[in-house]
Amino acid sequence: MTGLVAERTTVPASEAEAVDLIREHAARAMPLRILGGGTRKAGRASGPATLLSTAGLSGITLFEPAEMVLSAKAGTPMAEIEAALDAKGQMLPFEPMDHRRLLGTGGEPTIGGVAAGNICGPRRFKAGGARDSLIGLRFINGAGEVIRSGGRVMKNVTGLDLVKLQAGACGTLGLLSEVTFKLLPTPETSASLVIEGLGDEAAVALLCKAAGSPFEMTGAAHLPAGAGSATARTVLRVEGFADQVTYRLERLAALCESPALRLDARDSLALWRDIRDGVVLDAAPGDAVWRVSIAPNRAPKLAARLRGARRFTHIYDWCGGLMLLATPEEGDAGAEVLRAAVAAEGGGHATLLRGSEALRARIDVFQPLTPGLERLTRAVKASIDPKGLFNPGLMYPGL
Amino acid sequence: MAGIAFPEPSQAILARKREIVAALKALIPADAVIEDARELVPYETDAFTAYRRVPLAVVLPRSTDEVSRVLKYCHEAGVPVVPRGAGTSLAGGAIPLEDAVVVGVARMDRLIDVDFANRTARVEAGMTNLAISDAVGPKGFFYAPDPSSQLACTIGGNIANNSGGAHCLKYGVTTNNILGLTLVLDDGEVVEIGGDAIDAPGYDFLGLLCGSEGQMGIITEAVVRILPKPEGARPVLFGFATSEDAGACVADVIGAGIVPVAMEFMDKPAIEICENFAHAGYPMDAGALLIVEVEGSNAEMASMLARIIEIARAHKVQTIKESQSAMEAAAIWKGRKSAFGATGRVADYICMDGTVPLGKLSHVLKETDRIVESYGLRVANVFHAGDGNMHPLVLYDVNDPDERVKAEAAGMDILKLCVESGGCLTGEHGVGIEKRDLMHHQYRPEELAQQKRIRAAFDRAERFNPSKVFPLEARS
Ligand SMILES: Cc1cc2nc3c(=O)[nH]c(=O)nc-3n(C[C@H](O)[C@H](O)[C@H](O)COP(=O)(O)OP(=O)(O)OC[C@H]3O[C@@H](n4cnc5c(N)ncnc54)[C@H](O)[C@@H]3O)c2cc1C
Numbered sequence: 001m002t003g004l005v006a007e008r009t010t011v012p013a014s015e016a017e018a019v020d021l022i023r024e025h026a027a028r029a030m031p032l033r034i035l036g037g038g039t040r041k042a043g044r045a046s047g048p049a050t051l052l053s054t055a056g057l058s059g060i061t062l063f064e065p066a067e068m069v070l071s072a073k074a075g076t077p078m079a080e081i082e083a084a085l086d087a088k089g090q091m092l093p094f095e096p097m098d099h100r101r102l103l104g105t106g107g108e109p110t111i112g113g114v115a116a117g118n119i120c121g122p123r124r125f126k127a128g129g130a131r132d133s134l135i136g137l138r139f140i141n142g143a144g145e146v147i148r149s150g151g152r153v154m155k156n157v158t159g160l161d162l163v164k165l166q167a168g169a170c171g172t173l174g175l176l177s178e179v180t181f182k183l184l185p186t187p188e189t190s191a192s193l194v195i196e197g198l199g200d201e202a203a204v205a206l207l208c209k210a211a212g213s214p215f216e217m218t219g220a221a222h223l224p225a226g227a228g229s230a231t232a233r234t235v236l237r238v239e240g241f242a243d244q245v246t247y248r249l250e251r252l253a254a255l256c257e258s259p260a261l262r263l264d265a266r267d268s269l270a271l272w273r274d275i276r277d278g279v280v281l282d283a284a285p286g287d288a289v290w291r292v293s294i295a296p297n298r299a300p301k302l303a304a305r306l307r308g309a310r311r312f313t314h315i316y317d318w319c320g321g322l323m324l325l326a327t328p329e330e331g332d333a334g335a336e337v338l339r340a341a342v343a344a345e346g347g348g349h350a351t352l353l354r355g356s357e358a359l360r361a362r363i364d365v366f367q368p369l370t371p372g373l374e375r376l377t378r379a380v381k382a383s384i385d386p387k388g389l390f391n392p393g394l395m396y397p398g399l
Numbered sequence: 400m401a402g403i404a405f406p407e408p409s410q411a412i413l414a415r416k417r418e419i420v421a422a423l424k425a426l427i428p429a430d431a432v433i434e435d436a437r438e439l440v441p442y443e444t445d446a447f448t449a450y451r452r453v454p455l456a457v458v459l460p461r462s463t464d465e466v467s468r469v470l471k472y473c474h475e476a477g478v479p480v481v482p483r484g485a486g487t488s489l490a491g492g493a494i495p496l497e498d499a500v501v502v503g504v505a506r507m508d509r510l511i512d513v514d515f516a517n518r519t520a521r522v523e524a525g526m527t528n529l530a531i532s533d534a535v536g537p538k539g540f541f542y543a544p545d546p547s548s549q550l551a552c553t554i555g556g557n558i559a560n561n562s563g564g565a566h567c568l569k570y571g572v573t574t575n576n577i578l579g580l581t582l583v584l585d586d587g588e589v590v591e592i593g594g595d596a597i598d599a600p601g602y603d604f605l606g607l608l609c610g611s612e613g614q615m616g617i618i619t620e621a622v623v624r625i626l627p628k629p630e631g632a633r634p635v636l637f638g639f640a641t642s643e644d645a646g647a648c649v650a651d652v653i654g655a656g657i658v659p660v661a662m663e664f665m666d667k668p669a670i671e672i673c674e675n676f677a678h679a680g681y682p683m684d685a686g687a688l689l690i691v692e693v694e695g696s697n698a699e700m701a702s703m704l705a706r707i708i709e710i711a712r713a714h715k716v717q718t719i720k721e722s723q724s725a726m727e728a729a730a731i732w733k734g735r736k737s738a739f740g741a742t743g744r745v746a747d748y749i750c751m752d753g754t755v756p757l758g759k760l761s762h763v764l765k766e767t768d769r770i771v772e773s774y775g776l777r778v779a780n781v782f783h784a785g786d787g788n789m790h791p792l793v794l795y796d797v798n799d800p801d802e803r804v805k806a807e808a809a810g811m812d813i814l815k816l817c818v819e820s821g822g823c824l825t826g827e828h829g830v831g832i833e834k835r836d837l838m839h840h841q842y843r844p845e846e847l848a849q850q851k852r853i854r855a856a857f858d859r860a861e862r863f864n865p866s867k868v869f870p871l872e873a874r875s
Contacts, residue, residue, distance in 0.1 A: 066654035067757045067787075089656060118603070125597055131606060132575050145845045153754040154786035155572065155826035157561045157610045158834075158841055159868065160850045164574065164606020173602075185656030208516040212540070214630045214695075244699050293596040295517045321517075321597040349600035367600040372590035377602055379856035384849065395601075 009035075009051040015073075015138070015146065015177040018057065022175065022389065023144035025050065031392045034171040036075065036113030039106070040099045043170060044365045046393030054112050057177055060084055062152065069152050071136070071180040074112025081111055085183065093133050093184040095121030095276055102278040102289065103354050115179045118168030121276040122219045122237070125211065125296075125318040127184070131167035136180035139166060139173070142385035152180050165380070172391045172399065173384045187239035191249050192219065192268040193260040195234040200224060200300035203234040204320035206256060208297050210236055211319050213255055215248040221275050222316040228280035235263075237272060275317060278353070282313040283326030288333035288355040294348030296320035302348075305341045310334045329356060335363045366395050402807070403450060403491070403832050406866050408498035412455065412478060419478060419500070420456050426468045431506070433457040442483070442501055446548075447491035447833055449749070449803060454481065454495030459506045463581055463589055463619040466502065470617065471587030473500055479862050482613035484525065484556030487548040489750050490831025492560065492612050492867055499865070502617055504555045510534050511620065518625050519578060519595045524555030524618045528562075531623060540625040543570035546827075547736040555618045561610035563827035565735065566692070568785040569660040570626065572827065574609035579622035582608065582615075585858050595622050607853070612829050613864040615857035629694035632660065634731045635704060637711050638685030638718035642666050642780075645687035646761040648714040649784045652691070653757060657706055661692040662785035663735050666764070669742075669779040669792070676741035679734035680727070682718040689784065690735055738781040739792070746794040748779075749833075751810050753817025754788045754826035763820055767791050770812045774805040788826035789817065815840055830868045838870050 012018040025032055031049040054075030062071040065088040072081060078096070085091055096119040098109060113119070115137065120129035127133075136150035139162075149162035166173055198206065203222035210217050219237030223229065236256075238248040253260050263271060274280045283289055294302055299320035306312060312327040312334070327334045333355060342348045349367035352360065369377055374396075381388070381399055393399065412419075420434045433439060434456045443451040455478070460466045473480050479499035486493050495501050507523035508530070514520070515538055522531055528549040531542040545564035546552055552562070558580065563572040570576070579593035592608065593599035608615060639645040642664075649662055665673065665681075665688045674681040681688055689711075693703040708719060722728040734741075742748050755763045764780065771778040771793055782790040791813055795806035814824050814834065818841050824834045838847060851869055855861060 064756070064758065066650055068653060069756075118598075128571065128575055129598060131603055132571060141849060143845075145849070147846050147849050148842070149846075151821070151823055153756055153822045153826070155563055155567070155754045155783070155788045156823045157827055157829055158823045158825050159830065159838065159847075160853055161561070161574065161606050161610050162850070162853070164603045164609070165853070167606070168601075168603050184658065205516070208518075212515060212518060212627050214539075214627050216695075241702065243702055244695070247696060247698065293598050293600075295514070295519070295595040296597075297516045318597055347594045348596040351600070369601055370591070372584075372588055373592070373601060373604070376590065376604065376856060380602060380607075380853060383852035383856045 009053055011053045011056045013056040015057065018175055018177060019140055019144050019146060021052065022140050025389055026142060026144055026387055029387050032389050033391055034175055036110035037077065037107040039109045040103065040113070040117065043391070043394035044360055049392065052175065054110060061178060065090055068183040069180060070183055071152065071178060072111045073178050074110065074176045076111045077108040078111060078114065079108060089186050090183040091186045092181055093123065093127045094129050095123045096130065097121050098277050111179055112176045115167055116169065116171045116176055122221065122272055122317055125220065125321055126218050131164050133181045134163050134167050134179060135182050137163055137166060137176055138178040140175045140177060142174065142387055142389050146177070150180065154182060170391060170395055172381065172395055174390055188241045189245050189265045190237060190239040190268050191245050191265060192235050192237045192263040192271065193249060193253055193256065194263060195256055195258050195260045196231045198222070198232055198234050200303055203232070204297055204300050204316060206234060207236070207319040210252055210255060213252070215251045216240070217252060219272055220319040222320070223280055224314065226282045226313060227315045228274065235271065235275070237268060278324050281315050281324045281326055286329055287326040288329045288359060289353045290325040290327070290338060290350050291353040292323040292325055292338070292342060292348065292350045293321065294323070294342060294345060298345045299323050302341055302345045305345065306337065309337045324353070329359050332363045333359055339367065369396070403836070404871060405452060405496065406871065408496060412498040416455055419476060422472055422476070423456065423458055423469060423500070426472055427458065427460055427465045431459045431461065431465070433459070442486070442495060445486040445488040445491060445493040447489055447494065447831065449797065450491055450494055450832065452495050452497050454497065454499050454501045457501040457503060459503045461506050463583060466583045466617050466619050467587040467589055469502060470583050470585065473862065474586045479865050481864050482559065482617045484553030485527065485551045487552045487556065488560065488831055489752070489828045490825070490833040492829050492831035492864070494832060496866060504553060504617070504619065507619060514595065515540065517595060519622050520625050521620060521622050522554055523620055525553050528552050528554060528557055535625050539628050541628055542623055543576055543626050544573050547739065554621050554623065558609055558618050558621060559611060559613045560829040561827070563783065563788065565661045565663055565783060567783065568662060569658060574606055576624045577605055577609060577621055578624060580605060580608060580618050581620035583617045583619055585616065585860065585862055593622065610829070612831065612868050614854050614868060615863065630696045631700060632692055632694045632728070633700050634690050634692040634722055634728050636681065636718065636720040636731060637689040637691060637716050638682035639687045639714065639716055642687040642764050643761045644714045645689050646764060646784070648689065648711050648716070649760065650757045651710045651714070652707055653785065655706065655710060657703065659691050659707065659785065660694050661690065663690040664688070664780065664782050664784035666780040668777060669738060669781045672741050672745055672779055673734040673738050676744065677730060677734035677737055679730040680720065681734060682720070685717060690731060735781065742779060742792050742794070747797040748792040748794050749806050749810050750828070751789065751791045751793065751813050752825045752828040753814050753822055754786065755817050755820045755822035757787050759820040759822070760784065760787060763789065763816060766816050767813050770816070771809050774809045776802070776806060776809060787822065811837060832867055835868055836870050
């Protein structure tokens with residue numbers, strides 16, 4: 001991570017080496033900062049630590065297309081995973097975002113980073129996030145013990161679900177060494193409808209209505225004017241076998257009550273990749289970018305509430321349940337007004353997705369927790385990483 | 400007689416029963432506190448009926464606030480608490496302890512709010528699984544996870560056990576369908592986890608609570624996802640000569656990239672039991688049966704079925720029976736969903752719940768038969784084949800102590816086989832007391848210790864549902 005005074009970077013070549021490294025650090029209470037592909041400059045900026053790269057923990061360890069399950073060591077590049085899956089016509093169901101274009105970063109995203117960040121994409125509202133497909137993992141806790149949770153089977157309630165706990169913990173609860181995901185067949189084809197010129201309220205209402213229909217929409221975004229096009233676009237996607245796609249698209253078009261353009265598979269794929277990666281957002285190079293999670297039909301109200309208070313551009317995904325919002329970095333980059341507005345609209349949360357290191361040092365990158373949740377968060381952290389070795393301060397101050 | 404050990408109840412707590420009951424009655428309406436020995440009997444076990452313990456008292460609060468007051472008191476008085484929904488646990492998860500107060504959420508059964516636009520419903524934890532679907536059904540929605548016990552079991556119990564059901568192949572299990580919870584902690588503090596947004600901030604405590612088996616707090620409310628009903632749904636029966644054929648067909652359907660909504664398996668003994676009970680038209684000459692359900696428009700279902708039928712033919716399918724009406728479809732599901740109940744009419748049984756990789760299905764089925772036979776008992780298999788979640792029902796006579804011991808031993812052997820085959824001890828029923836002492840077969844000591852430390856981050860004195868899930872000797 002830039003600007004960080006790193007003592008050294010280590011690249012353990014195996015889980016066993018990582019265990020040794022963590023035990024050494026535990027003995028001296030020295031913090032570690034876990035580095036996957038380095039594509040996300042996420043989290044709060046914080047003090048010096050040994051950089052632990054997962055690059056040496058790489059490779060697919062199990063792939064059973066007939067059982068739709070894949071295990072890989074945490075540092076395995078996503079490109080390698082996707083190539084292997086492609087060859088068998090399968091995919092990770094949750095369509096993980098690739099942050100590089102929005103954040104202007106390099107590196108190769110890793111499967112461990114995807115798991116630890118609970119990364120997902122447009123299919124989230126329908127097919128779940130990384131947490132919903134992650135069925136097993138191995139991690140090393142703060143005592144240097146290898147802990148397994150879940151496994152390679154589709155259903156498992158044996159003991160506590162530490163798999164879910166690790167998804168989204170951003171490596172603050174140990175080093176993931178291997179992860180197992182369930183897969184889905186890649187849809188034979190896909191297509192989208194685009195309706196132009198709708199305002200935010202009308203667009204989100206339409207997307208919610210479509211999501212409440214039986215026609216299995218798997219993408220539901222609204223791109224206001226300026227987001228990749230001069231006119232506002234409301235985009236509905238369906239995926240499946242060719243005959244299904246044709247049928248569902250017709251039914252959704254009938255439900256829209258406004259003229260809709262049809263995007264065929266190629267154009268649809270390209271547009272959804274841009275939506276997934278946040279690049280349709282009209283963000284100036286220096287803008288901060290927020291990721292806001294809120295009940296879908298309250299999202300336009302949130303935008304309306306912010307309009308007087310701050311200059312911003314935005315897009316909606318997940319029927320409105322996810323907003324990406326770009327705003328100048330000045331001050332707190334809108335943290336306070338944004339979070340107050342989210343609270344006033346009935347709750348949700350806002351996470352800073354993109355921001356300079358200076359900004360990340362002066363504001364809460366992650367939504368501050370309620371006192372009850374904060375106590376539990378600290379207690380859970382202490383139960384796994386009592387010395388605070390892993391990614392200290394990355395999510396919350398002092399944790 | 401062999402069997403599962405319970406810890407010795409604390410004599411000190413037993414001696415304080417009168418004082419404890421009086422204190423509880425001062426906190427919540429007296430009619431919500433049950434103390435009379437006779438009235439406590441209905442709470443002495445759950446659906447794992449071979450074990451029973453009469454609790455100190457049962458309280459049935461009507462609000463989160465009442466739950467909070469009760470827990471605060473129990474915390475201060477050092478009294479263990481056993482959370483309870485409808486008591487349909489098959490693993491003994493809701494079986495009381497003699498020195499514990501059972502806190503049941505059955506009276507908290509209100510639908511608080513439905514938001515159709517956002518496809519969520521906020522419900523009290525005692526609302527039954529089916530009541531949620533019934534409440535949103537008229538508007539074309541349903542709550543997806545559908546345990547066979549859905550008429551009785553509560554959403555709180557579903558969350559605590561991360562319950563599944565026949566349609567989870569497509570829709571996921573409980574943890575994939577919950578957005579928020581209200582949780583009352585050991586000292587009575589109330590915390591809100593998640594809410595009605597699609598994802599929640601911070602650590603995934605929703606995921607952690609799903610499957611926590613009543614050991615981290617009492618869930619009093621939940622925000623659940625509701626889904627639009629499909630245009631149509633059609634279950635189809637496929638009869639095969641052997642279990643191997645049926646098992647191989649399942650693997651090939653999944654392998655071909657087809658994910659039906661449900662794929663349920665029954666072997667010959669199960670077919671006979673269910674058919675005699677439900678008269679669903681199951682083929683009595685089949686050695687094994689699959690119920691495969693597809694969803695969508697008529698054309699979509701037809702094209703999906705055509706693909707599945709082609710695969711089934713490659714596995715020498717003997718009979719194919721498509722439901723022609725809603726009534727026939729209901730009969731097909733009635734047979735499957737009443738499998739446990741129907742079995743209960745012909746014999747006592749224990750139901751195992753291990754999950755295995757699909758590729759090991761045939762092997763594990765064959766070995767299961769061999770294990771049960773070696774104990775001189777019979778087994779019927781009905782299970783969620785698409786996700787490898789086995790449910791061998793080991794039949795025995797509860798009045799024959801020798802048979803009970805044998806049945807339990809056979810069950811344990813089957814579960815070890817599941818773990819050795821790359822699977823796990825329990826796919827959806829939970830560990831409870833039943834599989835507690837097998838946890839060593841799946842986890843190393845440091846892994847169990849790690850889980851216990853996480854649990855203690857919530858339940859500091861391990862006062863919730865003690866003596867469940869974790870082997871007794873591993874307790875601190
Ligand atoms: C005939 C039959 C069929 C079944 N079919 C299925 C099936 O298809 N799929 C499946 O997954 N299960 C099935 N089950 C098992 C059982 O119904 C489920 O585990 C169910 O979720 C239990 O719900 P309950 O309300 O009865 O909970 P209980 O049995 O009362 O409790 C279960 C566990 O949850 C805890 N608990 C209950 N309520 C709360 C709460 N509010 N807060 C915190 N902890 C709580 C208890 O302490 C206990 O550990 C079946 C059971 C039967 C008898």
